[in-house]
Amino acid sequence: MSPDAAPVRIRPAEPRDEAAFYEISLKTGDRGGDASALYRDARMMGHVYSAPYLRLLPGFCFVAEDDDGVAGYVAGAPDTRDFQERLERSWWPALRRLYPDPDDVPADLRTPDQRRAWMIHHPTRSPDTVVSAYPAHVHMNLLPRLQGRGHGPRLLDRWLAKARASRVSGVHAGSNADNAGAIRFWERMGFTRLGQTAGGRTVWLGRAL
Numbered sequence: 001m002s003p004d005a006a007p008v009r010i011r012p013a014e015p016r017d018e019a020a021f022y023e024i025s026l027k028t029g030d031r032g033g034d035a036s037a038l039y040r041d042a043r044m045m046g047h048v049y050s051a052p053y054l055r056l057l058p059g060f061c062f063v064a065e066d067d068d069g070v071a072g073y074v075a076g077a078p079d080t081r082d083f084q085e086r087l088e089r090s091w092w093p094a095l096r097r098l099y100p101d102p103d104d105v106p107a108d109l110r111t112p113d114q115r116r117a118w119m120i121h122h123p124t125r126s127p128d129t130v131v132s133a134y135p136a137h138v139h140m141n142l143l144p145r146l147q148g149r150g151h152g153p154r155l156l157d158r159w160l161a162k163a164r165a166s167r168v169s170g171v172h173a174g175s176n177a178d179n180a181g182a183i184r185f186w187e188r189m190g191f192t193r194l195g196q197t198a199g200g201r202t203v204w205l206g207r208a209l
Helices: 015-027 044-049 051-056 080-090 092-098 112-121 128-133 151-165 180-188
Strands: 009-012 061-066 069-077 136-142 170-176 192-196 202-208
Touching (some): 015 051, 015 136, 044 112, 170 180, 180 202
Antiparallel strands (some): 009 061, 192 202
């Protein structure tokens, strides 16, 4: 970072950050790149991957902020299965009323919006073999202006400290198999590859705490 670069602050997320969570999810939603051109509804990515954490588990959400605003977040759950139950009670029902289930559309013909709507109606569950050893999970995304400057590790370290203080024994992350940069990041941060889903879209990685 150059001497005159604006400082980047890592702080607990607040309700006012919700719009940034949605924006960052979209701007990093195409294998780490900007997915804005792919979606008619700009909130679809955030509905699935970031906003529910801020609403339901704000204490496990942190942001990276510079003078231009929030440009990165880390969010997760100390107990994956408990969080999934909370989603079923308090998050998915309203979205299922808003977005029809595209189950009658062949998977290979669904638009990006329909793929996320399908996930709202049929949420992905981390494999039992992963959760049993690494019961927590974490998501993290940074806009390009913060990438490659050491802020990702700072942000993740803040979340891991919170997880350790909550007596979390292990944490896992899932990455798109095509997002080589994300996989390299998790591996640099001490996560080990645990396997890949049938069909090959998600690579699971875990780290003991």
